[in-house]
Amino acid sequence: MKREKILIVDDDPDILYAIRLTFEKNGYALADASTGKQGIEVFTREQPDVVFLDITMPDISGLEVIKKLREQSDVPVIVMTGYGTMDTAIKAVQLGAYEYITKPLDADRLRLLVRRALETTQLKREIAGLRLARETTFQPSTLIGNSAVMQQVYKTIGAVTTTPNSTTVLVQGESGTGKELAARIIHNSGQNASEPFIAVNCTVLPSDLLESELFGHEKGAFTGATERKVGKLELAGKGTIFFDEISELTPKLQAKLLRLLQEREFERLGGNEVIKVHARFIVATNRNLEEAVKQGQFREDLYYRINVLVIHLPPLRERKEDLPLLIDHFAAKYNAKLGKNIRAIEPQVMRKLIAYHFPGNVRELENIIERAMIVNKGDVLTADTLGEILTSVDFFSPAIELPITTFDLRKARQEILEKFEKQFLERLLAETGGNITEAAKLAHIQRQSLHRMIKRHKINTGRFHK
Structure with a gap:
């Protein structure tokens, strides 16, 4: 495993020794330089993960060194000085310094700063990776279709993209209808399209692991938590976090999600720091959530919290x-x-x-x-x-699926009959190439009766013509 490397640039041997002593015993690799120019050379050669830099150097100023380092990378630079002034601090930060500290140095504070600087670097890399993945992975730029039902979907998506990130979106549709694609279109069409899009499948991980993936955790939060982990909620930044199959969340995670949506803040597992959430939440399901609420499988208060802007994707x-x-x-x-x-x-x-x-x-x-x-x-x-x-793929298997929207026998029977009739008519018209007279003969029904059935189900016979 690669050891994180720290570069120390200071003309004071005691400072070099003190910082080395602080970090070598914790497993870090160390490099040092006693002048600004030497520091730039060592930085280029060693490619460190964190830099400690004295602002007052014998050849060139620390501010000039920061400029040179920034031309190469965005590695965190922690500026040190024994002559702290507000002007110097402001200039250092403006040039890209990660932090500004004054001597004498405190070992505990140094360790804390390095840990946070490394976490910041890792977070930037993960966000950059998410953006690259989004740019390089094949994704259709839009949903495909010109039908009336899809035109309505497009109108709803257009309305959603004008709303602020604080507005939650619910996408409903059967498996395979394009719920995640719709969520990505909303994200890519919004003002924060350059921010990450993070998808979370609520059915893949066990509840405890999913909780840790979402909220992150502090070191020691549970057995196996050997270091701090930044969760997906933080990684999302001002982008979008997409919950696929929201109905599969456990009651515990439903409660945590409700609080998250209400307060727009959370704490990592095992931590006390309150972290604000700026991302948009898009949730998706292939179930009837209203029915799930009635059956006690989904929280009613969470349902009303997410049932604000709804997009229905047709099968x-x-x-x-x-x-x-x-x-x-x-x-x-x-x-x-x-x-x-x-x-x-x-x-x-x-x-x-x-x-x-x-x-x-x-x-x-x-x-x-x-x-x-x-x-x-x-x-x-x-x-x-x-x-x-x-x-x-069992082309000739029955096309009827039992409805899950109701347990009222009369309504369920009617729904099945409606589905059967429409699918039967489509198969019949496909077989006869859209010829109504031939279809009526094949089905042993009157032509006028067949025509009324086709009209009631709003079937376009033109698409079946040979």
């Missing part, structure tokens, strides 16, 4: 008119990623996909397109290739 089966745009988008993505050159898609491919119910929504569609493009031969995506993929 793919309710916006199949967006399939052509989505398919084009994923085909372009995987052409680039796989080195393919798919330039066209057979019409039968679209009909097969329109007839499918997509329980996994847009995420499943992307997976299907990727798999099809991997095995497809030539530059046209064929129905035969897609047929093999759809068979493997």
